[in-house]
Amino acid sequence: MQTAIQLIVTSLQIGAVYILFSLGLTLIFGVMRIVNFAHGHLFTISALMVAYSVPWLAGNGFPVLLAYLTGAAIGIAVALVIGFLIYVFGFRYFQRDMVGSFILSIGLVLLLDGVLLKLFGGAVRPVPEVLSGTVNILGATVTTQRLALCFAAVVITGMLYLALTRTRLGKALRAVSIDHEAAMLQGVPYNRMAMIGFMIAAGLAAVAGALIAPVSIVSPAIGADYLIKGFIAVIVGGLGSVPGAILGGLFVAAIETFGGFYFDPTAATIAIFVLVIVVLLVRPKGLLDNG
């Protein structure tokens, strides 16, 4: 029972990051009908910025928490700028073009991979602990940092959900996602919606990156693994579905955690892939499809 709770708690906090990823991916797909493989690099850039600036700031007399918040702000800002650039000079021309946008994103992946590797090297950077100590939940232990990460992810997800359902902007985004032609006929500015959707997704990835930096080993390659899991989460949940993205993220995290514990991590990874294939067999458009 003890182990089960520990595993559940671990799944939740791993799932938290996957959800931030999958929300962004599903939002982009829903609004623009494109698949962006370079999404993970925004996450990586943000994490790298944090990993480099926080030790430097802390070393120069900033208290750790302030250094972290400043570093996070820098990381998120840089990632957003890069996201904006790749949208304006690239993805903007490939709205609703699945193949074209995917190919562009593959090119960006290779390019950004190379650039990040050149700039930051392959070495990993540890980030000093921001919140120390552990917390006990129903007998399971979680580090305070991971708990904060989980909490932050829940808050952001909640805010996003509210924004999509309650605000005018959110409703416009959803309208475009369901039927973009009808939305345009109603006067919704599609191009602006596409950009906003893309930037929100970029923001989610950037925030995820800033959140993950203190609890994980940061290297130029960390984005890739999360991206794949994020994509699997959205396939399982249905491309374009927000609740699906959340469910999918939790699902993948659960299999990874439980599978990794009872069998071994690689078996768990293969299990995830098999799961995707099964889901697609039964429901070719994902469990809660909205596309």
Add this chain to the structure above:
Amino acid sequence: MTGERQALLQARGLTRRFGGLVAVSNLDFDIHPGEILGLIGPNGAGKSTTFNLISGFYKPTSGELTIFGEPCTGKSSMAISRMGLVRTFQHGSFMPTMSVADNILLGTIHGLRDRAARRDRVVETAQMLGLGGHLSDIAGTLPHGLQRLVSIGIAFAARPKLLCLDEPLTGLNQTEVTGTLTMLERIRDEFGASILLVEHNMKAVMKVCDRIVVLHHGQFLAEGTPGEIHSNRKVIDAYLGHRHEK
């Protein structure tokens, strides 16, 4: 209903629900060999749904479908088309990046194994439709009227026993309409095929159809010759009433 020759297609109690919406309800009708049957009705009458049901693109919620004497309820579109029922689609029922010849070729592939025989049929079909001079033109670059003919050509190249056309006259000018109608009559007379025609162009329907089935609100409303339908009170009310509803 006369039933001496066995009906090519028999629909009995055909019903299709989408969630709470009943698109087609308890529909009975027959298509006989060698006839052009028109399927008409005001917007929302269920014509497209019926079309999709009999061609296997939708499965009926209930009811039975018999095609060429074989029970076909729930059969896939591929199985039904292999039996000899070939349909077109309302919009863009052709391959835009391929030549007219290659478009029509597609219809010949399942039925003919021999390459030369396929090519011969393509030429024969194209000439019959008046597309002989356009064989190497890319279908997507052609004017709308010719594209409609290409769509019919693909379907007809499969030499179906029952050719189902979904609004083939939309967007055609008067000359093109007349030409298409003449061609449909030729298909019926020279090739012995039956044709199911879903159409909004009432004049054309009255002119070319041997029989007409009228749908309204997803249900069977009336059936008869063009003359009978033209003066049928229920049909007139349905169309007039529908105009008022707008």
Add this chain to the structure above:
Amino acid sequence: MDDKLGLPYWAIGTALALGSTLLIGDPYIVSVVNLISIAALTAVSLRFVMLIGELNFATAAFVGIGAYTAGAAVTILDWPFLVAILLAGVVAAAVSALFGFVTLKTKGPYFLLISFAFTEAVRIVYSKSMFLGGNSGMVGIFPPLALDPWMPTFIMAVSAALIFALYAAERSDFGKILIAIRDNENVARTVGLNILLIKVACFALASFAAGIAGSLHAFANSVISPGDFSYLLAAFALAYVKVGGEDSILGPIIGAVLLVSLGSYALGLGGQEHIFYGAAIVLVVLLMPHGLVGLVRRGRDKLAQRRA
């Protein structure tokens, strides 16, 4: 209907290419030429599946399956060289047919992502399989000693033969069905064609070629490891196709020749392969979506217009 295959051009081109392989002696150039032959075949295989409108990232998986099959056949089972190569193609095709039956019912982004995931999953399987050498891979995959000096010619000949076979398939009635499915699958369905079966056949044919490409890779390098067959391999193949132009069989070939040559040169300058290929894809996609072949065609059309 233009059914001519342009055989004379193919014959001359292939003869010239093969002839050139007989003239090279420098081992570095030999390795680059082998790389080009194999890259061209892989790119053509990827493009063949594009005929049904799908982007097949599992190409990398099947190249890998072919490589490991050939490697295992020669190093573990001690089977003859030619059998190993043929087996590589057959096994890759068989696995792809199974995979295809399950996944080709989906389309677009779903097929893309699932084929991507499959590549990564298969890679994990190699690295976990001790009898295949695990993470360090397999070594000692040598062609017969007598054939060794002729390897570049052999590899190019095999690649050229398969490329031509795929080209002939594309120009046949089967190829037209593939393109029709890409253009308008519903219409193809309505004239009695078995869409899933045809898609799987296309997929299996392309994977057969990919498997053989993998076996050639194994014999050319004599060493293979799981890392050789990640999604990057498919990404590079995609670069060759897009740069050369996906509308013609020559596109992937030209793209492979160009990018592999330039890439090897860039590597020599101490540059990053990834930046190079990535930038190439991004620029081509934004500026010349139809690749070099597209550019040449447009130029030819403009000239024709000016003369008329």
